[in-house]
Amino acid sequence: MANTKPAEQLQEQLSPEQLNELLNQKNSELATLNSELASTQRTLETVTTKYQDLVAASDASTKRIEELEAELETAASVVQGQGQTIEELEKALNKLQAEPETVPTFTFGKDRYAIEAPTFTYKRETYTAAQVIKDKELQKTLVNAGVGFLRKLED
Secondary structure (H helix, E strand, O other): OOOOHHHHHHHHHOOHHHHHHHHHHHHHHHHHHHHHHHHHHHHHHHHHHHHHHHHHHHHHHHHHHHHHHHHHHHHHHHHHHHHHHHHHHHHHHHHHHHOOOOOOEEEEOOEEEEEOOOEEEEOOEEEEHHHHHHOHHHHHHHHHHOOOOEEEEOO
8 A cells, every 4th residue: 555644644744725735736747748748749759750761771771782883793793804805806906916927919001909818719710829929921911800809008
C-alpha cells in the first residue's frame, strides 16, 4: 500500500480551498508536461521519418556508387584494351616504316608504274610481277590496255 501519511498531513494542514488550488496547480503542471510530451513525441516522429529518409537515400547512393564503380571498371578495361591495340598498331607502323614493303615497278617511256598484284591473269594467261618487269612487250600491252593493277607513279 502507498504511503498516505503525507497526504493526510497535508489535508490536516490545508483548508479545502487550498487543497483545491493545489490540485488545480498540479493539474495545470500535469497538462503542461503532457503537452511537452506530445510535442517531444511529434519531434521524435519527425526526426525518425527524416532519419528513415536519409537511410533510404544513403542506400540509393550506395547502390548508385556500386553501379558507377562497375561502369568505371568496364571503361578502364576498354581503355586498357584500346591501349594494347594502339601499342600493337604502333609496333606494326614502326615495322613498316623501318622495312617498307617493296612494290615491283618498271619504267615505260618516261613514266614509272607500280605492279600492285603479285600475280594476275590477262587474256587467259597467268603472269607474275617478275615476268612483267623482264618483258618490255608485256609492259607495253598492259599499259596500253589500262589494266587496274598498274599504278602510274608520280615523280
